[in-house]
Amino acid sequence: MSGFEPAFLSATSSSFFDLVSRLRPEALPLPGQHATAVPEGTTVLALRTAEGVLMAGDRRATAGNQIAHRRIEKVHRADAESVIGIAGTAGLALELIRLFQLELEHYEKIEGAPLSLEGRANRLAAMLRSQLGLALQGLAVLPLFAGVEKAAADGDAATGRIFSFDVTGGKYEEVSWHAIGSGAGPARSALRRLWQPGLTTAEAVEAALEALADAAEDDAATGGADLVRGIAPVIRMVDAAGERRIPEADVLAQAAAVARRRREEAEER
Template sequence: MTPQDPASAVHGAAPPSFSDHLARHHPELLPSSRRLGPASAASTSAAAPQATTIVALTYAGGVLMAGDRRATMGNMIASRHIKKVFPADNYSVVGIAGTAGLAIDMIRLFQVELEHYDKIEGTPMSLDGKSNRLAAMVRSNLPLALQGLAVVPLFAGYDTERHLGRLFSYDVTGGRYEEYEHHSVGSGSVFARGALKKLWKPGLDEEQAVAVAVEALYDAADDDSATGGPDLVRQLWPVVYVVNSAGAREIPERELHITAQELVSRRSAAGLEG
């Protein structure tokens, strides 16, 4: 019989889930392990910056996700520069709505989770596996969500097995739902979704998809005070990622500047003509 390595005997084989590893050895490091004192959900959520709004849509050859740059704290603007869309790995992106601090911690853990799985298993996790893993993380945050600190992500990626872009939404209990064509989350989502319904069409190319996403966020900002639209004065633009067979790529600010400027000019001209 081959002698067993002492370290292996004590710790066992390395689990493919980094979150499970933390839960086993250092549970206090998990975002879901935080505990709050007695407080109402309303007062708790008002005291923490909230991130909104995220839109996502499919286009010919891939999927796109975009988020505005505003975070609010009650009736105040907490930040005009927050980023709400991040690459999860080479072929997927994740956007956040809800309590900003917890959401960013969850995204960082999710990024490490996917990298850890890749190193342990020697192959990337499937897109369905990624979306399910994120659902488990959202579910683990339920106790905090019930205290007003909810995190509601939007996940999108390119399925290298099926060769198409796919997107997934979640609820606070960790429910995972695959969305088709387009979706939006956050306080301005109802307005963004209305714009997406009118602007989205099958077969959009990448440039058209970017324009649709920027206009949807513009419409959301027009009616939702918690959503920040393109800011020509401060030179602030949404964060936009596209994911296709070549991987995830952030749209440069110079391209977003042109898109936003064209949108504002078109809306201004329409207003003058009206």
């Protein structure tokens, strides 16, 4: 006799999310759960580079007009070829990330091959759609998803793609860059000015730090780089070699150079 529950053996879908919905629905964040003064994640951005795609997020979470956390991580690895960032209700967003990571791992184990990048974005949209009840209560989660399509031939550069979403599960592909969260406006304005085709990884990191610094100047909920406490934004890169995090020491060093240049420019005005 098998020790598995019948639902495990009769599953008709490779979706981990669907399996949990049937077996343990209480494990999912469901409509009807309420919270007050919950931490909110703020600014996350992504931009295409010559090698793939880069995503960055500040570390601040707010609850009302208070700083709830200074070291929250809003940008995470989704799988070996993609990253996910979050803005909105922090607790639900982090749970969504964990569930999405399990969903991709489960699919690959069942099907023997990973989902396409488009398929991963579609699954994330479906998961968001299932949480519409929470969003209507004000507990909204907005992810930003990015990754690379494998090169068609050896030697070809990987193609970076960026997807944004709305609270209803609508999915939108962005062309070159995008930003979400309370500081998205100034961050997008900075990226519009700084982005250009063929950015190297170092140039993309600098552009991301500049955009977060602009967002932090205009949006109190965005933290930027905290050079006093040594807190660097989380920056992750995806290229043909896979997903990786830019070392925090490197980010802090480049953030210090950006801050120094911005201070010199301000003094010259």
